[in-house]
Amino acid sequence: MIRTAREEDVDNIVELEAECMPHPWVTDDIRSLVTDDKKYAIVAEEDGLIAGYVGASFVLDEAEIGNICVSSSYRRRGFASALLTELEKELKSSGVTVIFLEVESTNTGAIALYEREGFVMYNERKDYYGQGKDALLYRKEIS
Ligand SMILES: CC(C)(COP(=O)(O)OP(=O)(O)OC[C@H]1O[C@@H](n2cnc3c(N)ncnc32)[C@H](O)[C@@H]1OP(=O)(O)O)[C@@H](O)C(=O)NCCC(=O)NCCS
Numbered sequence: 001m002i003r004t005a006r007e008e009d010v011d012n013i014v015e016l017e018a019e020c021m022p023h024p025w026v027t028d029d030i031r032s033l034v035t036d037d038k039k040y041a042i043v044a045e046e047d048g049l050i051a052g053y054v055g056a057s058f059v060l061d062e063a064e065i066g067n068i069c070v071s072s073s074y075r076r077r078g079f080a081s082a083l084l085t086e087l088e089k090e091l092k093s094s095g096v097t098v099i100f101l102e103v104e105s106t107n108t109g110a111i112a113l114y115e116r117e118g119f120v121m122y123n124e125r126k127d128y129y130g131q132g133k134d135a136l137l138y139r140k141e142i143s
Contacts, residue, residue, distance in 0.1 A: 002086045005034050005041035005053060012050040013041065020069035030055070033066075042086050044070070044079040054083040056091065056099070063091045065101040068110075084117050088142050097143035105134040114138050 005013065010031050017024035033041035033055040044052040052070035056063050065087070070079045091099060101119065103110050119138040128135035 001045045002082050005043045007034050009043055009050055010034060013053050016050055016069055016071055019071060040087060040090050042083050044083055052079040052083055054087050056087055058091060058096050061095055061097040063096045063099045080113050092142055099140045099142060101138050103136050104129050105136050
């Protein structure tokens, strides 16, 4: 089930971050996604567990995806695509017309996901994450 995150999901999302991300967000960052009315967190709940989530924030008509992750045993089952679709729907209803995100150039799985979901690369920052690890900047118009 894809749904908006609730406060009781925060600890599970923090665990998911720790599993998936090299620099995981901490509890306060995650809680703000749930409590701040300019932020969104959408979760994929499966077997009573939080299998994945996406978090984003917006200002006026521009949003930025801060993080997306799916637990390793639930990957390649369409959860990330479904999370992005739901996020896009929610952002649109808040008046957002363009979504931005940043991804490391070696993260081929995430890049494949974003490109399949219609994100287009518009810039890159060489060696942003260290030697040979560029930051790729993507955007998607949703108006
Ligand atoms: C990137 C990530 C969120 C994808 O989650 P997912 O639920 O497995 O993605 P989906 O099943 O929705 O994939 C949808 C499509 O994206 C592409 N894709 C996703 N992961 C891919 C991978 N590892 N390799 C190649 N293509 C991939 C495929 O086209 C896939 O469709 P297909 O399975 O029919 O071929 C997940 O691998 C993850 O959590 N990675 C670690 C965290 C991370 O790197 N987040 C991004 C930070 S910028």
